[in-house]
Amino acid sequence: MENKTFIRWAKISLITVYLVIIAGATVRMTGSGMGCPDWPKCFGYYIPPTQIEELLWEPYHDYEKGQVIIKDSKLKVANKDFTSNEMYQPSNWDEYTKHDYAEFNPYHTWVEYINRLCGALAGLACLILFVLSIISVAFFKASPKLIIWSGIVLALLVFNAWLGATVVYSVLNPIKITTHMIAALLNVAALIYLIYLAKDKHKHQIKYDKTFYIFTWVAMFFSLIQIGMGTQVRQFIDEQTNNGITDVALWLENPDMTFYVHRTFSFVIFFVNLYLFLRNKRLKLGNNKINWIMVLLLLEIFTGILMYYIHFPFGTQAAHLVLAAIMYGLQFAIILESKKNKPVI
Structure with a gap:
């Protein structure tokens, strides 16, 4: 017997993965891959800035640890919570060491940010799918393969998120971009196979x-x-x-x-x-x-x-x-x- 709820959620998860592919393709098309030069935050923010003034050093301004500014064409990261004085104090800041890219384009930033939001949505969907697989096996006598493959789907998504971070750290290394895409296609295949496992084979x-x-x-x-x-x-x-x-x-x-x-x-x-x-x-x-x-x-x-x-x-x-x-x-x-x-x- 088919577990329709599980199949429905697996299809939702597949759609969210395709949304990530669409968002990633848009990032590539617009050249927005470095719109957020750090990861998982964006210029040190959970909600990224919309104008360059937000990334410039200001006197008498409250800064939080991990917040990013652009200073002398370099990314600087606050090493503690503090309020700035009249003069810039280098001791309050560490240089960002993952790469030396320090440009801000609000359009690129928000295209990349939306891409990351799609990734987070897909991650949430696949996490829920993994929980549903456990429930299906425990209470509805579904095949244990559902847990295994739901776990593989979730692991692939986490792995691809990490690959996304390495793409940023490498300043868009072409080989890493290609690997990032291949991992997304593997995620698609794993979800399609999971849907196939959950379906009644004789009907489909x-x-x-x-x-x-x-x-x-x-x-x-x-x-x-x-x-x-x-x-x-x-x-x-x-x-x-x-x-x-x-x-x-x-x-x-x-x-x-x-x-x-x-x-x-x-x-x-x-x-x-x-x-x-x-x-x-x-x-x-x-x-x-x-x-x-x-x-x-x-x-x-x-x-x-x-x-x-x-x-x-x-x-x-x-x-x-x-x-x-x-x-x-x-x-x-x-x-x-x-x-x-x-x-x-």
């Missing part, structure tokens, strides 16, 4: 076809490769902006080989998924999710075309990544639902 399985099953694995693997290459293309764009190229029309004027492989590989992904779509329809396997994958894939290609030929209209970068993440999740769900059933005759 589709007809089994070995070829369809194998090619769905291939399609998902290709999607992961494509997402990885996409992060490398984004890294190339970041390098362009870091080199002072702010005109979006010039970002991909002379792209590296990764861009061309990424663009060409999209055709491979399209035809593999088209094959799955046609096979599902011809054999009447009953998997409606493949229809949604084709819709997402067309939107994915469309946003890619917009970015290249119309020079990155607002929102297309974030949409491009989020669509890929949703498609990956659907592919994994199809893999789970299309196994262990009677072969098509």
Whole structure:
């Protein structure tokens, strides 16, 4: 018997993780990753500042331990509670040692702050899910696997939060950003598997076809490769902006080989998924999710075309990544639902 409350909350948790991915994609798109240069607070505040004046040293002002200011283009952290005098006293402040980034942009700060709030919301949802798994096993005789996988989901989320901190401390190291994204996708997969475990398998399985099953694995693997290459293309764009190229029309004027492989590989992904779509329809396997994958894939290609030929209209970068993440999740769900059933005759 299905535990509908647990399944419902697992789906809510999955939505919150996707919200984190959306927020993270927006952070990447807007270049807001260093909007909060410390972690978990933001410039030493739980609610970040909105203007630079809040981060400048003031005489006769009450400061709390851990509060951050920008002084001489460096971050300074109050080492105790105190009220400032007429003159700045260096002994009251420690230099922030995680990195030397000390810029304030209120727009970037609040984009990054909202990203962290989404992460906190996902953490709360997954914590509640873990508690519900214990209740389900203890009182409703659910499978102990629910506790194990709910614990894995929660652990992955905590691990990814720590990765987020290391991304900030590294001043947006590209490898750490990519690892951060991969961890989020693992979280998605773990939650989808948890939902699958909690469901009645006989109600949700589709007809089994070995070829369809194998090619769905291939399609998902290709999607992961494509997402990885996409992060490398984004890294190339970041390098362009870091080199002072702010005109979006010039970002991909002379792209590296990764861009061309990424663009060409999209055709491979399209035809593999088209094959799955046609096979599902011809054999009447009953998997409606493949229809949604084709819709997402067309939107994915469309946003890619917009970015290249119309020079990155607002929102297309974030949409491009989020669509890929949703498609990956659907592919994994199809893999789970299309196994262990009677072969098509």
